[in-house]
Amino acid sequence: MKKFKITFFLIGIFLVFSSFNHPLKITASLIEYNANEKKIRVECKVFVDDFLQSMGRPMNVNHLNEKDIADIEKYFNEYYVITVNDQKFNFNYDSSYFQKALNVLTIKFNESDLVVKKGHILKVKNTLLFDVFGFLQSNRMELRFPPFFKSSYFESTKVKDSLTYTF
Numbered sequence: 001m002k003k004f005k006i007t008f009f010l011i012g013i014f015l016v017f018s019s020f021n022h023p024l025k026i027t028a029s030l031i032e033y034n035a036n037e038k039k040i041r042v043e044c045k046v047f048v049d050d051f052l053q054s055m056g057r058p059m060n061v062n063h064l065n066e067k068d069i070a071d072i073e074k075y076f077n078e079y080y081v082i083t084v085n086d087q088k089f090n091f092n093y094d095s096s097y098f099q100k101a102l103n104v105l106t107i108k109f110n111e112s113d114l115v116v117k118k119g120h121i122l123k124v125k126n127t128l129l130f131d132v133f134g135f136l137q138s139n140r141m142e143l144r145f146p147p148f149f150k151s152s153y154f155e156s157t158k159v160k161d162s163l164t165y166t167f
Contacts, residue, residue, distance in 0.1 A: 024047070080125070140153065
């Protein structure tokens with residue numbers, strides 16, 4: 001009977017604490033190149049609670065104000081670097097969508113002019129949320145760069161991880 005009570009107590013504590021925190025520390029991004037328009041676009045999905053912890057301040061993700069947007073752009077420009085032949089993609093906020101039931105915020109950034117030619121070098125370094133979660137964090141990216149490649153996946157699990165690709 002005593003074992004049962006202890007087990008029940010531990011399960012109860014686990015359920016209480018797990019309801020406040022989710023075990024996955026992950027972001028998911030799409031980096032897509034439009035060869036016809038010579039533009040690149042990026043969208044990123046983050047768990048809101050993790051993202052706000054890394055941002056260091058609360059935000060109403062349903063109604064972002066100008067300061068929120070400026071802080072998001074600054075954060076992404078610091079922790080997520082995409083370059084083609086040393087031309088940096090600037091993260092300029094376009095829109096966002098909060099899925100409350102999933103605790104997920106999808107942030108879309110404006111398309112940016114980036115010409116990609118054979119021989120150019122793509123570099124991607126995504127260290128989003130590593131400042132807070134360290135080795136628990138994982139950043140997954142899908143890259144689409146037709147006509148060079150249809151789809152490729154890259155996962156950053158350490159601050160040192162980066163992708164370099166020669167077209």
